[in-house]
Every structure is written in structure tokens, then in C-alpha cells.
Amino acid sequence: MGIWDWQVDAKCKDLSLDESERLFFTQTKLSLRRAQAYCSSCPVQELCLNAALSFDSIFIWAGTSEKERRKLTGLKRPRNSYPPLVPVPTQEELRLQELAKNWTERDLEDALKLVGELLEAL
Ligand code: SF4
Numbered sequence: 001m002g003i004w005d006w007q008v009d010a011k012c013k014d015l016s017l018d019e020s021e022r023l024f025f026t027q028t029k030l031s032l033r034r035a036q037a038y039c040s041s042c043p044v045q046e047l048c049l050n051a052a053l054s055f056d057s058i059f060i061w062a063g064t065s066e067k068e069r070r071k072l073t074g075l076k077r078p079r080n081s082y083p084p085l086v087p088v089p090t091q092e093e094l095r096l097q098e099l100a101k102n103w104t105e106r107d108l109e110d111a112l113k114l115v116g117e118l119l120e121a122l
Contacts, residue, residue, distance in 0.1 A: 004051070007094055011042035014091075024060040032065055039063035
């Protein structure tokens with residue numbers, strides 16, 4: 001199991017970019033309360049928080065602000081920006097992972113061949 005696999009079960013995985021922005025990108029008291037309420041019923045909240053604490057995450061994660069997470073890690077101010085050990089998959093990549101769960105090796109080969117043909121046609 002990869003360290004970001006929990007995102008497949010994230011409550012927020014199907015939010016549009018606009019919805020995600022409204023919910024997680026601003027850190028006012030009101031938006032934090034809204035995000036806390038939203039994230040409190042997410043089945044992977046703890047894993048999300050652990051992931052957010054594992055690198056210099058920005059915005060709201062698991063209903064916590066950057067400031068709250070810095071308190072949890074004991075940091076007085078943001079670290080230099082370290083990328084996560086594994087890039088966070090995009091919504092499209094997560095959907096593809098979900099779709100590909102039941103694919104056979106042959107299905108994957110066919111899909112890769114098709115992508116190759118599409119790229120050549122560009
Ligand atoms: S805890 Fe909140 S931010 Fe984290 S995955 Fe769940 S819904 Fe998304």
C-alpha cells in the first residue's frame with residue numbers, strides 16, 4: 001500500500017476545484033470551522049493529518065490550519081518548502097487508479113498503446 005493510497009477514500013476527492021478552494025484554500029476562522037465540520041466525517045481524517053504533518057503542507061488539511069499543524073510539530077515558523085516524499089496524485093490520477101484496480105496486464109498494455117497512438121497523432 002502506497003503512502004498516499006488513503007486519498008482514494010477521502011471525502012473531498014470528488015470536490016470540484018472551486019469547491020476545494022472554498023473549503024480548504026483560505027484560513028479564516030469561518031472557513032476553518034467549515035472545513036473542520038466537513039473533515040470530521042471523513043473516514044481518512046487521521047491519515048490525512050499524518051500526511052500533512054509529514055511535509056511542509058499549506059492550506060487546510062484534515063480540518064487543521066498551517067498554524068495548528070506547526071504547533072503540533074513544534075515548529076515556530078514554516079520550514080523551507082520540502083516536497084512530499086511522493087507527489088500528491090491529482091484527482092484524475094486518483095480516478096485512473098480507481099478505474100485501473102481491476103485491469104489486467106493486457107488492459108494496461110492496450111491502454112498504454114492507445115495513449116502512445118494518441119500522442120503520436122498530436
Ligand atoms: S480529512 Fe478533510 S482534507 Fe483530509 S482527506 Fe478528508 S475531507 Fe479531505
